[in-house]
Structure formats: structure tokens, C-alpha cells
Amino acid sequence: MTDIEKYILRIADTTLILSQRLSEWCSKGPSLEEDIALSNISLDLLGQANGLLEYVSKLNGEISPDEYAFKRDEREFYNFQICEIENGHFGDTIIRQFLIDIYFKLYYQELEKSKDETLSALATKSLKEVSYHLRHSSNWVIRLGDGTQESKDKIQKSLNNIWKYTGEFFEMDELDKKMLKEKIGVNNKTLKKDWDKLVDETLIKAKLKRPEDGYMMTGSRKGIHTEMLGKILSEMQYLPRAYPDAKW
Amino acid sequence: MQEQLFQKKIDAEQKIEPKDWMPDGYRSHLIRQISQHAHSEIIGMQPEGNWITRAPSLRAKMILLAKVQDEAGHGLYLYSACETLGISRDELNSQLHQGKAKYSSIFNYPTLSWADMGAIGWLVDGAAIVNQVSLQKTSYGPYSRGMVKICKEESFHQRQGYEIMSEMANGTKEQKEMAQDALNRFWWPSIMMFGPHDSDSPRTGNAMKWKIKRKTNDELRQDFIDKTVAQAELIGLKIPDPDLKWNEERSSYDFGEINWDEFWGVVNGNGPCNEQRLNHHIKAHEDGEWVRKAAKAYAEKQNS
Ligand SMILES: [Fe+2]
Ligand SMILES: [Fe+2]
Numbered sequence: 001m002t003d004i005e006k007y008i009l010r011i012a013d014t015t016l017i018l019s020q021r022l023s024e025w026c027s028k029g030p031s032l033e034e035d036i037a038l039s040n041i042s043l044d045l046l047g048q049a050n051g052l053l054e055y056v057s058k059l060n061g062e063i064s065p066d067e068y069a070f071k072r073d074e075r076e077f078y079n080f081q082i083c084e085i086e087n088g089h090f091g092d093t094i095i096r097q098f099l100i101d102i103y104f105k106l107y108y109q110e111l112e113k114s115k116d117e118t119l120s121a122l123a124t125k126s127l128k129e130v131s132y133h134l135r136h137s138s139n140w141v142i143r144l145g146d147g148t149q150e151s152k153d154k155i156q157k158s159l160n161n162i163w164k165y166t167g168e169f170f171e172m173d174e175l176d177k178k179m180l181k182e183k184i185g186v187n188n189k190t191l192k193k194d195w196d197k198l199v200d201e202t203l204i205k206a207k208l209k210r211p212e213d214g215y216m217m218t219g220s221r222k223g224i225h226t227e228m229l230g231k232i233l234s235e236m237q238y239l240p241r242a243y244p245d246a247k248w
Numbered sequence: 249m250q251e252q253l254f255q256k257k258i259d260a261e262q263k264i265e266p267k268d269w270m271p272d273g274y275r276s277h278l279i280r281q282i283s284q285h286a287h288s289e290i291i292g293m294q295p296e297g298n299w300i301t302r303a304p305s306l307r308a309k310m311i312l313l314a315k316v317q318d319e320a321g322h323g324l325y326l327y328s329a330c331e332t333l334g335i336s337r338d339e340l341n342s343q344l345h346q347g348k349a350k351y352s353s354i355f356n357y358p359t360l361s362w363a364d365m366g367a368i369g370w371l372v373d374g375a376a377i378v379n380q381v382s383l384q385k386t387s388y389g390p391y392s393r394g395m396v397k398i399c400k401e402e403s404f405h406q407r408q409g410y411e412i413m414s415e416m417a418n419g420t421k422e423q424k425e426m427a428q429d430a431l432n433r434f435w436w437p438s439i440m441m442f443g444p445h446d447s448d449s450p451r452t453g454n455a456m457k458w459k460i461k462r463k464t465n466d467e468l469r470q471d472f473i474d475k476t477v478a479q480a481e482l483i484g485l486k487i488p489d490p491d492l493k494w495n496e497e498r499s500s501y502d503f504g505e506i507n508w509d510e511f512w513g514v515v516n517g518n519g520p521c522n523e524q525r526l527n528h529h530i531k532a533h534e535d536g537e538w539v540r541k542a543a544k545a546y547a548e549k550q551n552s
Binding site (some may be wrong): 020021024026027028029030032033034036039040042043046047049050053054065069072089090091132142143144145146148150151186228235236238239240243245246247248 | 272286290293297300301304305306307308313314315316319320321323324327362366373412414416420422423450480528529531532535536537539540541543544545546549550
């Protein structure tokens with residue numbers, strides 16, 4: 001696998017696994033409108049994953065997008081661990097989405113400048129979707145934070161629990177550095193300042209307390225994950241794995 | 249007097265609108281029918297939702313997710329149409345939860361393989377279209393307009409379902425078995441979707457007079473069977489009815505006796521998934537209570 005292929009897989013896997021998680025909400029939302037909204041976001045992310053995997057597949061020339069999605073093992077997935085965490089209650093899902101939406105927005109804004117034209121075009125397309133997702137998630141953060149005492153307590157706890165998964169957004173490993181140098185990739189470190197600012201803006205409106213940066217989860221860039229990924233994959237990949245000769 | 253004017257309008261094929269006078273029986277019939285239709289869209293999300301996380305390709309996952317989302321949209325649209333008759337969504341929801349309102353019994357059967365996604369799209373959406381095409385001409389304006397909009401999407405669903413079936417029926421040995429098995433399990437429940445025979449359907453008379461329904465249960469069922477048999481043959485699947493036979497005289501298929509004991513059993517709560525479907529819906533509603541409360545409290549703060 002070439003460097004750029006691996007680099008794109010990181011984004012593709014993050015969108016794919018997050019989409020998979022969100023799709024679990026189907027028919028379980030707090031209202032019909034929210035059910036539709038969460039499916040919508042899941043569908044957008046799946047579209048993004050599909051576009052990225054098609055590109056990796058084209059670069060690779062041998063492995064199809066479906067094979068990337070359905071035939072790799074845990075250690076070959078490079079998504080951020082934040083996507084793997086369980087949906088929990090609606091507030092947990094909203095916080096996870098909010099933190100990652102801001103990251104996506106900033107990341108795609110930078111990726112748009114990539115000298116790789118396909119990546120740049122995919123970033124532009126995704127950016128539109130992500131702005132809508134962010135509006136949705138931040139509105140809910142504010143409503144739940146400034147709603148009832150119960151909702152405030154709940155979502156503050158979600159925020160405190162999920163915070164440790166955000167460190168991975170801003171890491172720079174050798175591959176990131178190389179892609180940055182080649183003007184293909186993004187400088188993740190510099191995203192942190194704006195990310196902090198955007199997070200704070202909404203948290204203030206929501207009357208929520210920003211957690212301290214403490215211990216941060218790490219490892220996804222090397223294919224290290226939470227134990228939850230294995231279960232996600234065994235569900236997601238079951239049919240193509242059980243019937244390797246079948247076309248669907 | 250009012251009643252005569254009302255009937256005159258109906259007979260002249262004019263639509264009844266929410267503010268128009270209408271007999272109580274017309275209103276209650278519509279509320280029952282539209283809410284049942286809306287609940288069916290919503291409960292129907294569950295058997296298909298059951299396979300979203302296991303869809304076998306990226307494309308299949310996108311199509312299924314979008315389809316189930318469409319169904320949620322149909323539900324939303326129909327609830328709004330129902331609300332024009334003077335009943336709230338909360339009330340409709342609680343009727344469902346108390347078991348007072350029904351939904352289509354087809355969704356009380358489990359989805360056991362990926363082929364069931366094909367069977368549901370092909371047969372269940374297919375049956376829904378036959379019914380809904382005729383309802384496009386229903387006499388109540390908001391319901392009729394809703395049907396026009398919904399029908400377009402349902403025909404997409406039907407084609408997508410048939411595509412899954414066709415691909416599986418022409419796939420590996422296992423896939424073919426799954427496809428035939430899905431057809432075996434969903435065929436009879438699908439033709440039961442049209443409801444009891446006209447002779448056993450006490451409300452048909454008024455519904456036809458008021459032009460809420462434009463075709464009877466038996467007419468619709470026959471339409472569906474006639475157009476579906478050829479589709480099954482085309483992909484090499486066998487309809488599980490030994491009595492199915494082309495009737496030259498009627499230019500229609502004769503078919504075997506429907507198991508009405510099973511039909512009424514499932515309608516009255518004794519189907520394989522009745523309890524599960526309703527409990528799932530109630531649980532989602534209860535789990536979301538704090539969220540809805542928070543949204544309301546927040547909105548009130550903004551207005552004060
Ligand atoms: Fe529908
Ligand atoms: Fe449908």
C-alpha cells in the first residue's frame with residue numbers, strides 16, 4: 001500500500017465507521033424528525049466514505065471499494081477511535097458528532113487546498129455536508145446544555161467521557177508529515193487552535209463546562225483500536241465474509 | 249342537507265378539504281385509515297432497519313438507508329395529513345402504543361436474510377403501490393396529495409427490491425435459496441396486506457360511497473397478483489401457491505385460499521413480532537422523553 005492510499009484510508013475509515021454507528025439509530029430516535037436527521041448524516045458520511053474508497057481503489061488498481069470496506073481486519077482499519085464508541089443515549093451521540101463535525105469542517109477546509117485534485121474536490125463536496133451536520137449537532141448541544149437540569153447533567157457527562165477521544169484529531173505521525181510536505185495532506189496540529197475556539201463558542205452558549213485536556217486515547221494511525229471495532233466489523237462484514245463468492 | 253351537499257361534491261369528484269364540512273363517520277374513517285397507514289410506514293422501518301448494519305455492499309447500504317429514511321418521511325407526511333382532521337400526533341402515537349390503532353400486519357414478520365430486503369421492496373412496497381395508486385384519487389385532498397408524492401418513491405423502492413431479488417435469484421446456490429425462501433415467507437402475508445375479502449369487510453360500503461377507497465380489497469389484491477406473477481417467473485422464482493393458475497376467461501390469475509386464521513391472529517396481536525415491534529417503538533419514545541423535554545424547555549426560555 002502506498003503512502004497516499006493509507007492516508008486516504010484514514011479519512012475513509014473514519015467516515016465509514018461513524019456512518020455505521022449512526023445508522024444504528026434508525027427507528028430509535030427521540031422523534032421522527034431526529035430519526036430522519038441522523039439517517040441523513042449517516043448517509044452523507046457513507047457517501048463520503050464511498051467516494052474516498054473509490055479513489056483509493058483507483059489508485060491501487062486491484063482492491064475494490066467493497067473489498068476495502070468488507071474484507072479488511074481490525075488492524076488494517078485506520079479510523080479515529082471516537083467513531084467506534086457506542087451510541088449511548090442521544091446526548092452521547094450528539095457530543096461525539098459535535099466534536100467530530102468541527103474537526104471535519106476544519107480538516108476539509110484544509111484538504112480543499114490539497115494539490116491532489118481528486119482529494120480537493122471530495123473535500124469541497126464533503127464540506128457542504130459537514131457544515132449542515134455541525135449546525136445540527138451544535139444546535140442540539142445548546143438545547144440539551146441549556147434545556148432542563150437533567151439534560152444538562154447528562155450531556156455534560158457525555159462531554160467529559162468523550163473528550164479523551166479528541167486527541168487523535170491533532171496528531172502528526174510520519175505519514176502526516178510526509179503528506180503535508182508533498183502538499184497533499186493537512187497540518188493537523190494547526191487545526192487545534194480553531195477547533196478549541198469553535199468548541200468553546202458553542203459550549204458557552206450551551207452553558208457547559210469544557211473538560212481539561214488530560215489523558216488522550218491514541219493508536220488509530222497504527223491500526224490500534226478499542227475493542228468495539230471488532231464487533232462493528234463482524235456485524236458489518238458478515239455477509240461478504242460468509243459468502244465470499246456471492247455478488248450482492 | 250349538509251350531508252347531501254357533501255355527497256354531491258364527492259360524486260362530482262371534487263376534493264374535500266380540511267375546513268369543509270364532513271360527516272363524523274367520514275372523519276373518523278379517514279383518521280383510522282390515514283393513521284394506520286402512517287403507523288405502517290413507521291413500524292415498517294424496523295424489519296428493514298434490522299439489516300442496515302449488515303448490508304453486504306456500500307451501494308446496498310446506501311440504498312437501504314435511504315429507503316428506510318424515505319419511509320420515515322412518508323410517516324411524517326401522513327401524520328401531518330391526519331392532523332388536518334383535528335387529531336394530534338401525540339394522540340395518534342398513544343393510540344398506537346395502547347394497541348388501539350393498527351398498522352400493517354406484514355411488519356409483524358421477522359426479516360431473516362438479506363433476501364428479505366429484496367422481498368419487502370418487491371412485494372410489500374409493490375402491494376403498497378397498488379393500493380396507493382388507487383388512493384391518489386381518494387376524496388380527501390390532503391390524503392390524495394400525499395399519495396401522489398409518496399407513490400413516486402414507492403415505485404423506486406419496488407424496483408430496488410426487485411433488483412436485489414433478481415440478483416440473488418441469479419446468484420450462487422445459497423443466494424438463490426435465500427431468495428426463494430424469502431418469497432415463500434413473504435408471499436402470503438403480502439397478499440393478506442389488502443385485507444379481508446370484500447364480503448367480510450364491513451366498512452367497505454361507506455368507504456366506497458365516500459370515495460375514500462376507490463377499489464375494493466379483492467380488486468386490489470387481484471391487480472397485485474396479476475402483475476407480480478410474471479415478475480417472479482422472469483427471475484426464476486416460484487410463487488408458493490399450488491392453486492395459482494391463469495384464468496383465460498377472467499384474464500386474471502386464480503389463486504389458493506388465504507389462511508384467514510393466521511391473518512386475524514396477527515391483526516389481533518398474535519404474530520411473531522407484534523410485541524417486539526410495539527415495544528421497540530415504545531422504548532424509543534420513552535428513551536427520547538428527556539430530549540423532547542429539554543428541547544421544549546429550551547424553546548420556552550427563548551420565548552420568555
Ligand atoms: Fe412508504
Ligand atoms: Fe416504500
